[in-house]
Amino acid sequence: xxxxxxxxxxxxxxxxxxxxxxxxxxxxxxxxxxxxxxxxxxxxxxxxxxxxxxxxxxxxxxxxxxxxxxxxxxxxxxxxxxxxxxxxxxxxxxxxxxxxxxxxxxxxxxxxxxxxxxxxxxxxxxxxxxxxxxxxxxxxxxxxxxxx
Numbered sequence: 001x002x003x004x005x006x007x008x009x010x011x012x013x014x015x016x017x018x019x020x021x022x023x024x025x026x027x028x029x030x031x032x033x034x035x036x037x038x039x040x041x042x043x044x045x046x047x048x049x050x051x052x053x054x055x056x057x058x059x060x061x062x063x064x065x066x067x068x069x070x071x072x073x074x075x076x077x078x079x080x081x082x083x084x085x086x087x088x089x090x091x092x093x094x095x096x097x098x099x100x101x102x103x104x105x106x107x108x109x110x111x112x113x114x115x116x117x118x119x120x121x122x123x124x125x126x127x128x129x130x131x132x133x134x135x136x137x138x139x140x141x142x143x144x145x146x147x148x
Contacts, residue, residue, distance in 0.1 A: 003098045008036065010094045018087055025080050026051030032073045042066055059086035 030050035036043070042049050044066065052064040068077045128145045 003095065003102050004090060006102070007098045009093050011091065014087070014094075018058065021083065022051050022054045025054040025058075025076065028076060029053055029068065029073060032070060032076060033068055036069045036073070056078060057081055058087055059085050060088065 026049050027049070027050060030044045030047045033044045033050075042065065047065060053068075056063050056066075057077060060081070068074045
């Protein structure tokens with residue numbers, strides 16, 4: 001959960017860009033398809049209908065209730081489908097990048113903790129060695145009757 005929450009800014013930018021693209025493409029499709037003679041009941045009646053088509057196309061749902069009938073509309077539709085594929089892939093790259101950052105940070109923290117433990121153990125052992133050597137010297141002095 002912390003990974004997703006750490007990517008709030010990136011997701012906000014992505015949502016903003018997608019929102020602008022939906023509005024832009026919906027408006028373009030409305031003006032391209034509004035005068036189409038072959039639309040029948042399924043015409044782009046307003047810019048909101050164009051935005052609906054853009055949302056359905058970008059998310060690759062494709063209900064089929066609205067679709068471009070002119071050559072220019074189909075060309076724009078093809079570009080919107082390609083944009084939709086990129087938009088669907090982009091959040092995954094953000095999440096994978098944030099997971100990698102979190103994993104690296106966790107690993108780095110674990111390494112630091114292990115380094116501190118090893119240093120503490122090394123310092124403790126060196127103190128024990130010095131103390132043991134002093135004890136050995138005193139024992140040897142007493143045993144051999146040597147005094148300084």
